[in-house]
Structures are given as C-alpha cells and as structure tokens.
Amino acid sequence: MLTMLAKILKVLNSQVSPWQIGWAIALGLFVGILPFGLLTLLLVLLVCLLTVNLSTFIVTWGLTEGLMLLFAEPLEQLTWQYAQNDTLLRFLANNETAQLLHLHHTLTLGAFILGVVLAFPIAWCSKMLVLQYRSRIMSNVEKWKVTQMLKASKLFSLYEKLN
Amino acid sequence: MIRKSGWLVFIVFFAALLALVYLLAGPAIRVGMVYSLEKAVGAEVNINKVSLELAPLALRINDLQITDAAKPSHNSISFGHARAALEVWPALLGYYVIDELTVDGLQYGAQRSSIGDVYREPSQDGEKVDIAALLQVDLPDADELIARANLQTPAKAEALKQLALVEQQKLKTLQDKLPTKDVIAQYQADIKALTDSKITDAADLAKKVEQLSQLKDKLKTEQATLVEAKQLLTHSQSALANAVTELKDASKADYAKVQQLANLSDGGLAGISQILLGDLWAQRITQLQSLYVLAKPYLPEQGAASDTADAAPEAVLPNRVLPLPNPPYPNFWVRRANVNWLIGGGEATITLQDITAQHALIDRATQFTVDVKQLPQLSALNINGDFAIMDKMITNLNWTLEGLTLQATQFGKDDTALDLAAGMITSNGKLKLTDNQINQQASVVLNGGNFSSSGNKYLQQLASLLNKQQQIPLNIATTGLISQPDVSIRSSLDKVLGDALLGEAKQKIAAYQSELQAKLNTQLQSGLAGQQDWAALLTQQDGEVADISDNIENMLNAKLADVKDQAKDKLKDKLFNKLGGGE
Incomplete structure (x- = not known):
C-alpha cells in the first residue's frame, strides 16, 4: 500500500507529461476491466510501445482488476441483454478476428466497448486532474508529514534506486 | 511518443508470462480444482499432480480421489490418471474442443489409504441407485391390490351423491318460492268473493275488474315461478341422468377390469x-x-411462448458465449473419450464420441458404448446408443x-x-x-x-x-x-x-364387486327417487295454477258478461222511466 502510494506521488510530482499519466490511467483501466486474453496482450504491447507511464499503468490495472470483482457480473448481464442483436451476432459469427479477440464472449465484449468509450474521456480527465494537482496541491502535499515520512523511508529510497 | 525499448519490454513481459503459465499453471489448476471440488462435495479431495503439456496442448491429472462424505474411509470417485488434449485454434477462439479425453482406473467407492476429512454432512435426499434398490418390490396385500386396480365406480358414485345433494338443495330453495295449496285456495276464495259480489255502478265495476286483473297478474307470476322450477327440474334430471349413465358405465368398466384382474371366468388372473x-x-x-x-x-425455442424465462442459459461462469447464428465450433466438444472403469472386481470400458450439447453444429449425435465383461457377478453387459439435441x-x-x-x-x-x-x-x-x-x-x-x-x-x-x-x-x-x-x-x-x-385378493375383489353393485343400486334409488316425486309434484302444481288461471279468465269473462247484462237492464229501466212507460 505504501509502495503504491509512493509510486503515485513520485509520478505525480515528477516531470512526466500529464498526457502520459492520463493515458496510463485510461489504458490501465481498459486492461483491468478486460478478462485476460489476446486483447490484454495487444493493449500491453501498445502500452509498451507508447511512452505512457508504466508505473501508473500497472497500479491502475491492479486496482481495476480488484474493482472488477464487484462489477464483472452486472457488466456481463448488461452485455448479454443488449448484445442480442442479429446484426452484431452475425458480424461476430462471420469475423474470425473478433472471435480470436473473444469479442463473442459477453464480458469481453462489454468490457471492450466500455473501455473504448471511456478511454479518451478518462485520459483527458486524468490529464486535467494531474495539471490541477501540480498547480494547486503539489506544493502542499510536499509539506505533509506523511509524504516526508514516506520519502524518508528505506522502501522509498530503495524504490528510487531501482527506478 | 514511441518507446524505443517497447518491443523488448513486451517480449520480456510475454516470456515471463509464458514461463509463469508453464511453471505455475499445473499447481494453480490443481489448487483451483481441489478448492472447487471440495466446495462442491463437502469432503476432502486429493490430486497428486496436475501438469500442462504444451505440444500438443494437454492437461494431465494424476491420481484424483474424492472422499465419500457419507463414508470417509472410501472415495466416492477416484481415478489413476486423466488426460485431456485441447485443440489450440478453437481454444484461441474461445471454444473448448477436446480432441481426446482419457480416464484410466476410474473407480466408484474404492477404499482410501487414510480417512478423508468431511466438511459438510451429505444430505439425505440424494438417491443412490443400486441394483438391490432397483429390484426392491413391496408385495401388496389384497386391499392394496384393489386400490391399485384404480376402480372408478366409488368416485363416480360419490360424484352422483354430491350432484344429487346440490340439485336437491337448488330445488328446495325454489320450493320455498312456490305457491302452497293454501295460497292457491286463497286465490280461489278471493276470486269467488269478487265474482259473487254485486256491482253497484260503473265505478264499482271498474274497481272489481282492476282487482281481478291484479289477481291474474299475481297468478301469472306464480305460474312463471312454476315454469322456472320445471325447467330447473328438467335440467337437474338431465344432469342426474348423465351422472347415472357415467356411474353405470364406470361400474361396467370396473366390473370388466375386476373380471380381468381376477379372471374369474378362466379361474386364473391376468396382469x-x-x-x-x-x-x-x-x-x-x-x-x-x-x-x-x-x-x-x-x-430450440419451440416452447418459447410458454417458457421464455428459460431462453437464456443461467450464467454459471461470468463470461458467457453469445448465441452466434453459426459458430464454427460448439462451446464445448469432446471428440473422443475413453473411460476405463474399475468396477466390481473387473473393468468396464466406456467409449464416447462427440460429447456436446450443440449437435446441430457438428451434425452428429453423441455416440456411446459401455462394455462390461467377466465381472464376478455379471457375465457381460453391453450398452450402446446415441444422444442428440437437434430440433x-x-x-x-x-x-x-x-x-x-x-x-x-x-x-x-x-x-x-x-x-x-x-x-x-x-x-x-x-x-x-x-x-x-x-x-x-x-x-x-x-x-x-x-x-x-x-x-x-x-x-x-x-x-x-x-x-x-x-x-x-x-x-x-x-x-x-x-x-x-x-x-x-x-x-x-x-x-x-x-x-x-391373488388367491386372497380374488375373494376380496369378488366380495367388493357384489358390495359395489348393492351400493350402486341403493345410491341410484336414493339419488333418483326424490327427483321423480318432485317432478310429479311440480306437474301437479303447474296444472293447478294453470286451472286457476283459466278459471279466472272464464270467471272474469262471465262476470263481465253478467255486468254488461246488468248495465243493459239498468239502462232499459232508466229509458223506460224517462219515456213514462212506468206511470
């Protein structure tokens, strides 16, 4: 938990571009809501190739995986209800690539659509929040005792060394 | 924007992932299987080893034992080893196509080396099928045999009795509305009083005519009630006649059935x-x-209109396959399965082909054969057949x-x-x-x-x-x-x-038969006798009311004629007086 907090603070306080953090959050969320499969690997490849912030991506992925324990079932049921569409089903039946990506599976399809729809708005919102944080809150957070304690901890110094 | 080391990072990630899967998949599957099976059966489950083979992709399970919760010293099911070879391309598309499934050394009820833990006591309602239970027959006694013969007469007789009661109740209610003899006598007295009285003037005449008309109207109402009663009686008679016919038919059929059962004519007993x-x-x-x-x-949803709730299969896993029009593979398909079952000191070979629930997609039925030979208590058993879910x-x-x-x-x-x-x-x-x-x-x-x-x-x-x-x-x-x-x-x-x-039962059936006939006759008489009396009474009453009504008509006409004559006479007298004829 401390490591996670330290990671987030370090990234937020660094010179990493807000867009890199924003897209890391959006893609981390996208990968997190998807059941593990080929789509996940493709998104991980995308994250590796683009200069999005890896630490933020991994933290968001982990958090979203945890959240999906709660939200997977409603999302699956919602998709089952709305995916009973002849055109969509015919498209999925005739498209081997879609099946290779497991888009004919309810949760995968629902998560994919949700991820695509939310990716840009989340990236943009996250970028804005990072900007707001850096301009308004960062200097105060630096003064918090917790932050100073974290920075003083051995774990943090070890983490910094590793990075 | 592009990370130069991106490919390298990805390759390292992918390689690490593959290594993890290869190294940990077996133990992870083993832990998962043990956990889910123990949760399902409520008793200790042991799996020696689960390993993943990459080429061809296959899962191997060694030495699985599921403790019998009712008898922890024994296993409910166990096998030596099982291997399922999964086809890669369908698996990538999300379909589970198992090319070959083999299970060796399957045993039911084998003794365990150590007593297994029981986490949940087994419920008592689960039914175990064993040959002894299959052959268990409770021999019925004579009374039960008669009961099993499912005779219809008692039910029909009871129905007739109930119907007679209901109809009698209806008639009784109507009876209260019918005119009694006293009422009819009163009508007659009233009419007589009216017709015998002298008419003094035209106003008196009009008054008496009015009174007579009122009496006539009342009589008409009484007559209508009588007609209604007669209709009800006719309906009631017809319903009772039907019930009687049914009872007679049932009795006849029962008699035939009892005769067949007892086969009295041949002295034997069939069935x-x-x-x-x-x-x-x-x-x-x-x-x-x-x-x-x-x-x-x-x-297929042939009964969809009546059973729409069953249309969507229940979500067992949190990721269902959508009902695609023509999917390339069934969701689950075992092409071949061989099970070697150790049973009763010998072994049985079970061979199955094309196990799936979507036979229309593969256009074949699931074929199965069971071959059991040379068991201590069974020379041979061969079962073969097919199973398909199409239309x-x-x-x-x-x-x-x-x-x-x-x-x-x-x-x-x-x-x-x-x-x-x-x-x-x-x-x-x-x-x-x-x-x-x-x-x-x-x-x-x-x-x-x-x-x-x-x-x-x-x-x-x-x-x-x-x-x-x-x-x-x-x-x-x-x-x-x-x-x-x-x-x-x-x-x-x-x-x-x-x-x-049925020596004993035969006697009882014969006794029952004669008792039945006697009861039937009594019930018929009691059910119908009252009806006939009623019909006679109503016909009589109807006749009486009609007579009174006719009498009123006649008396009214006679009285009117009489009044007319009286009026004529009075007029004549008046004219005669005015003309001075009387002086």
Missing part, C-alpha cells in the same frame, strides 16, 4: 406382473426426466445384459415377504426418448430363481410355484410421457402367479 411391477418401473422411468431437464435449455432431444439406447447374479434379497416385508436366495437375470431391450416422450421395450428373464417365504399361505404357494419354473420371463413396454409413463408388464406366468398371489 399380475403389471400390478406388482408396473408402479416400480414407472418410478424408474420417471428418473429419466432429469435427462430431459438437463437438455431442455439447449433445445428435439433424441436418445436411443440398446442393451444386452447376460448373467447378472442376484444376491440374496427380500421382496416385501412382514407377512408379504418373499425371499430370493439366488437367481440370475438376463435382459435385453431398447429405449427411445424423444424430448419427454418415451418408447421402450425390454425383455427380462430370471433364471433359476430360488424363492422362499414364511409369510401367508398364498406367498408360500407362490414361492413353491416360482421355484418350479426354470425361467420367469417378463416383457416390459413403456410409452407416453416420462413424467407419466404408461407401463405394460406382461409375463407368460401371469396366470400361475396370479392364482397363487
């Missing part, structure tokens, strides 16, 4: 095997209902069973107990299940049965008769709905068995 084993076989057949219930969600669920099954040695067993209990010390069963038959409709033919032969009984004299006689038979053959046919099968069991020994077993 005893039907009575003895019919219900038992029907119960066994209804167990096939569970097969239909399992297959029903996969059947309908169709199951075909043929079996041949040779030399099943029966262990000492007891049919019935107390004074209807019949002991079988030894015997050997041979059977063959076929069964076709179309949705929930069954059609089954079977022949069962008991060879060298050794019976004994310490019960009543009829059973002792039966045991003695049975022991004289080299073979006891039974022909069993079942048709109709699985839930309500129509079972017919016949044996060439029916007459012999019937004479012996």
Whole structure:
C-alpha cells in the first residue's frame, strides 16, 4: 500500500507529461476491466510501445482488476441483454478476428466497448486532474508529514534506486 | 511518443508470462480444482499432480480421489490418471474442443489409504441407485391390490351423491318460492268473493275488474315461478341422468377390469406382473426426466411462448458465449473419450464420441458404448446408443445384459415377504426418448430363481410355484410421457402367479364387486327417487295454477258478461222511466 502510494506521488510530482499519466490511467483501466486474453496482450504491447507511464499503468490495472470483482457480473448481464442483436451476432459469427479477440464472449465484449468509450474521456480527465494537482496541491502535499515520512523511508529510497 | 525499448519490454513481459503459465499453471489448476471440488462435495479431495503439456496442448491429472462424505474411509470417485488434449485454434477462439479425453482406473467407492476429512454432512435426499434398490418390490396385500386396480365406480358414485345433494338443495330453495295449496285456495276464495259480489255502478265495476286483473297478474307470476322450477327440474334430471349413465358405465368398466384382474371366468388372473411391477418401473422411468431437464435449455425455442424465462442459459461462469447464428465450433466438444472403469472386481470400458450439447453444429449425435465383461457377478453387459439435441432431444439406447447374479434379497416385508436366495437375470431391450416422450421395450428373464417365504399361505404357494419354473420371463413396454409413463408388464406366468398371489385378493375383489353393485343400486334409488316425486309434484302444481288461471279468465269473462247484462237492464229501466212507460 505504501509502495503504491509512493509510486503515485513520485509520478505525480515528477516531470512526466500529464498526457502520459492520463493515458496510463485510461489504458490501465481498459486492461483491468478486460478478462485476460489476446486483447490484454495487444493493449500491453501498445502500452509498451507508447511512452505512457508504466508505473501508473500497472497500479491502475491492479486496482481495476480488484474493482472488477464487484462489477464483472452486472457488466456481463448488461452485455448479454443488449448484445442480442442479429446484426452484431452475425458480424461476430462471420469475423474470425473478433472471435480470436473473444469479442463473442459477453464480458469481453462489454468490457471492450466500455473501455473504448471511456478511454479518451478518462485520459483527458486524468490529464486535467494531474495539471490541477501540480498547480494547486503539489506544493502542499510536499509539506505533509506523511509524504516526508514516506520519502524518508528505506522502501522509498530503495524504490528510487531501482527506478 | 514511441518507446524505443517497447518491443523488448513486451517480449520480456510475454516470456515471463509464458514461463509463469508453464511453471505455475499445473499447481494453480490443481489448487483451483481441489478448492472447487471440495466446495462442491463437502469432503476432502486429493490430486497428486496436475501438469500442462504444451505440444500438443494437454492437461494431465494424476491420481484424483474424492472422499465419500457419507463414508470417509472410501472415495466416492477416484481415478489413476486423466488426460485431456485441447485443440489450440478453437481454444484461441474461445471454444473448448477436446480432441481426446482419457480416464484410466476410474473407480466408484474404492477404499482410501487414510480417512478423508468431511466438511459438510451429505444430505439425505440424494438417491443412490443400486441394483438391490432397483429390484426392491413391496408385495401388496389384497386391499392394496384393489386400490391399485384404480376402480372408478366409488368416485363416480360419490360424484352422483354430491350432484344429487346440490340439485336437491337448488330445488328446495325454489320450493320455498312456490305457491302452497293454501295460497292457491286463497286465490280461489278471493276470486269467488269478487265474482259473487254485486256491482253497484260503473265505478264499482271498474274497481272489481282492476282487482281481478291484479289477481291474474299475481297468478301469472306464480305460474312463471312454476315454469322456472320445471325447467330447473328438467335440467337437474338431465344432469342426474348423465351422472347415472357415467356411474353405470364406470361400474361396467370396473366390473370388466375386476373380471380381468381376477379372471374369474378362466379361474386364473391376468396382469399380475403389471400390478406388482408396473408402479416400480414407472418410478424408474420417471428418473429419466432429469435427462430431459438437463437438455431442455439447449433445445430450440419451440416452447418459447410458454417458457421464455428459460431462453437464456443461467450464467454459471461470468463470461458467457453469445448465441452466434453459426459458430464454427460448439462451446464445448469432446471428440473422443475413453473411460476405463474399475468396477466390481473387473473393468468396464466406456467409449464416447462427440460429447456436446450443440449437435446441430457438428451434425452428429453423441455416440456411446459401455462394455462390461467377466465381472464376478455379471457375465457381460453391453450398452450402446446415441444422444442428440437437434430440433428435439433424441436418445436411443440398446442393451444386452447376460448373467447378472442376484444376491440374496427380500421382496416385501412382514407377512408379504418373499425371499430370493439366488437367481440370475438376463435382459435385453431398447429405449427411445424423444424430448419427454418415451418408447421402450425390454425383455427380462430370471433364471433359476430360488424363492422362499414364511409369510401367508398364498406367498408360500407362490414361492413353491416360482421355484418350479426354470425361467420367469417378463416383457416390459413403456410409452407416453416420462413424467407419466404408461407401463405394460406382461409375463407368460401371469396366470400361475396370479392364482397363487391373488388367491386372497380374488375373494376380496369378488366380495367388493357384489358390495359395489348393492351400493350402486341403493345410491341410484336414493339419488333418483326424490327427483321423480318432485317432478310429479311440480306437474301437479303447474296444472293447478294453470286451472286457476283459466278459471279466472272464464270467471272474469262471465262476470263481465253478467255486468254488461246488468248495465243493459239498468239502462232499459232508466229509458223506460224517462219515456213514462212506468206511470
């Protein structure tokens, strides 16, 4: 938990571009809501190739995986209800690539659509929040005792060394 | 924007992932399987090893043991090893196509090396099917046999009795509205008083005519009530006549059935095997209902209008496959499966092909054969058949069973107990299940049965008769709905068995028959007698009211004529006086 907090603070306080953090959050969320499969690997490849912030991506992925324990079932049921569409089903039946990506599976399809729809708005919102944080809150957070304690901890110094 | 080391990072990630899967998949699957199985059965589950083979992709499970929660010193199921080879391309597309599944050393009820833990006591309602239970028959006594004969007359007689009561109640209610003799006499007196009285003037005449009309109206109302009563009576008579006809028919049919059962004319008794084993076989057949219930969600939506709630399969896993129009593979498909089952000191080989619930996609039925040979208590058993869910669920099954040695067993209990010390069963038959409709033919032969009984004299006689038979053959046919099968069991020994077993019942049936006839006659008389009295009474009353009504009409007309004459006379007198004729 401390490591996670330290990671987030370090990234937020660094010179990493807000867009890199924003897209890391959006893609981390996208990968997190998807059941593990080929789509996940493709998104991980995308994250590796683009200069999005890896630490933020991994933290968001982990958090979203945890959240999906709660939200997977409603999302699956919602998709089952709305995916009973002849055109969509015919498209999925005739498209081997879609099946290779497991888009004919309810949760995968629902998560994919949700991820695509939310990716840009989340990236943009996250970028804005990072900007707001850096301009308004960062200097105060630096003064918090917790932050100073974290920075003083051995774990943090070890983490910094590793990075 | 582009990370130069991106590919490298990804390759490292992917390689690490593959290594993790290869190294940890086996143990992870093992832990997952143990956890889910223990949760399902409520008892200790042991799996020695689960390993993943990459080329070809296959999963191997070694030494699986599932503790029997009811008997922890034994396993419910165990096997030496199982291997499932998964096809890669369908798996990548999300379909589970298993090319070959083999299970070796499958055992049911094998002893464990150490007692297994039990986490949840087994429920008592689970039914275990074993041969002894399958053959368990409670021999009925005479009263039960009569009950099983399902006679219709008592029910029909009761219905007639109830109907007669209801109809009588209706008539009684109407009776209260009908004019009594006193009322009719009063009407007559009123009319007489009116017609006998002198008419003084025109106003008096008008008044009396008015009074007579009112009386007539009242009489009309009474007549209408009578007509209604007559209609009700006619309706009631017709309903009762129908009930009587039904009762007579039921009695006739019952008499025929009882005659057939008791076969009084021939001195024998037919259909005893039907009575003895019919219900038992029907119960066994209804167990096939569970097969239909399992297959029903996969059947095309022919009954969608009536059963729309069943259209979507329940989400067992949190990721269902959407119902694509023509998917390339079934969601789950085992192309071949071989199971080696260690059973009763020998082994059975079970071979299955094309196991799936979506047969239309592969255009083939699931084929299965079971071969059992040279068990200590069974010479041979061969079952083969097919199972397919297309437009309908169709199951075909043929079996041949040779030399099943029966262990000492007891049919019935107390004074209807019949002991079988030894015997050997041979059977063959076929069964076709179309949705929930069954059609089954079977022949069962008991060879060298050794019976004994310490019960009543009829059973002792039966045991003695049975022991004289080299073979006891039974022909069993079942048709109709699985839930309500129509079972017919016949044996060439029916007459012999019937004479012996139903000796006592025959007497009771004969007594019952005469009692039935006597009761029927009494009920008919009591049910109908009141009706006839009623009809006579109503006809009489109707006649009386009609007579009074006619009388009123006549009296009214006569009175009017009389009044007219009186008026004429008065007019004449007045004219005569005015003209001075009287002076």
